[in-house]
Amino acid sequence: MLAGLGVGLSAVAGAALLRQQNLQEADARRAAAALAALQDVCIVAPTTPYDAASGLPVAAPRVVPPEARCPVCGMFPARFPLWAAQLIYDTGDVHFFDSPLSLFKYLNARALHAQERFGPRVLAAYVTDTAGGGWTAAQDAAYVAGSSLLGPMRNGNFPAFSTPGAAERFAQQRGGRRLNARALADHVRATGIHTPVHMHPA
Numbered sequence: 727m728l729a730g731l732g733v734g735l736s737a738v739a740g741a742a743l744l745r746q747q748n749l750q751e752a753d754a755r756r757a758a759a760a761l762a763a764l765q766d767v768c769i770v771a772p773t774t775p776y777d778a779a780s781g782l783p784v785a786a787p788r789v790v791p792p793e794a795r796c797p798v799c800g801m802f803p804a805r806f807p808l809w810a811a812q813l814i815y816d817t818g819d820v821h822f823f824d825s826p827l828s829l830f831k832y833l834n835a836r837a838l839h840a841q842e843r844f845g846p847r848v849l850a851a852y853v854t855d856t857a858g859g860g861w862t863a864a865q866d867a868a869y870v871a872g873s874s875l876l877g878p879m880r881n882g883n884f885p886a887f888s889t890p891g892a893a894e895r896f897a898q899q900r901g902g903r904r905l906n907a908r909a910l911a912d913h914v915r916a917t918g919i920h921t922p923v924h925m926h927p928a
Contacts, residue, residue, distance in 0.1 A: 771794070771795035771796060771797040771800065771821065772795075773815070773819035773820060773821050774788070774791060774794055774819065774820050774821075774822065775818070775819050776817070776818025776819060776820070778818075784814070784816075784818045784849065785814055785849050785850040787812060787814075787850075787852040787861035788812065788814075788820055790803050790804040790807070790810050790812070790822050791804065791822075792804045794822040795822075796821075796822065796823045796824040796828050797821050797823070797832060798823065798824075798828040798831050798832050799824060799828055799879065801824040801878055801879075802824070803822040803823055803824045804822075805824075805878075806824050806825065806877075806878040807854065807859070808854055808856055808859060808885075809824060809825040809826070809854060809856075809877055809878055809883060809885075810822060810823065810824065810825075810853075810854050811823040811824075811825065811826050811828070811829040811851070811852060811853045811854065811864065811886075812829075812851070812852050812861075813829060813832065813833075813848060813850075813851045814848070814849045814850045814851070814852075815846035815847065815848060815849055816846050816847045816848075816849045817846045819846065824877075824878045824879070824883075825877050825878055825879070825883035825884070826853045826864070826867075826869060826883060826884045826885075826886050826910070827877065827879075827883040827884050827914070828883075829851065829853065829864065830884075830910055830911055830914045831914060833848075833851075833911065834911060834914055834915050850863070851863070851864035851865065852864055853867050853886035854886060855867075855886060855887055855888040855892075856875075856885040856886055856887055856896065857887055857888070857892045857896065858888065860888070862886065862887075862888040864886075864907055865907045866888075866907070867886040867887060867888060867907060868886070868887045868888075868889060868890040868892070868893035868894075868904055868905070868906060869884045869885065869886050869887070869893065869904070869905045869906070869907070869910045870884065870885050870887070870893050870896055870897050870900070870902040870903065870904055870905070871884055871902055871903055871905050871910070871913060872901060872902035872903060873885065873896065873897065873900040873901050873902035874900045874901050874902075875900050884905075884910060890904060890906075
């Protein structure tokens with residue numbers, strides 16, 4: 727009789743252990759699903775408001791704040807000072823980008839990246855001069871496509887230069903070809919790299 731009771735208790739203990747293992751496996755699956763969902767979270771980067779107390783003209787380039795996020799990829803542009811770009815709106819607000827590539831992606835598909843389909847008018851755009859580190863107007867800059875220099879996303883993110891000569895010298899050293907802003911916008915559009923991986927709500 728005691729032996730039978732021992733067998734019964736063992737069966738009960740075994741069933742309890744199996745249930746516990748199943749619950750742990752289910753918890754692990756839920757945790758993995760939650761982590762996967764987090765990786766799909768869409769970052770809607772807010773603009774940085776204009777600070778009138780700064781004394782800067784509304785259209786002047788700004789220092790990239792450490793908390794600013796790129797509205798295209800969600801990266802922190804302040805971490806990549808030789809690649810950073812910015813887009814200033816007529817409200818004085820600004821979006822910061824991790825690279826010229828992200829800036830042109832945004833400009834080519836602004837309605838898909840922005841929270842609103844019709845937002846403020848673009849007042850000015852700037853990119854960082856790879857050679858000198860200062861800001862230069864995006865429409866006047868010279869860019870290099872296909873160089874060996876890796877950008878923030880670990881690929882060629884079109885380093886920008888304040889003069890065509892500087893871009894040519896860079897291309898001779900690191901490979902690639904020089905493009906002006908219009909040609910770069912066309913290149914981004916034609917190659918399909920402007921296509922976002924998600925769409926923000928309208």
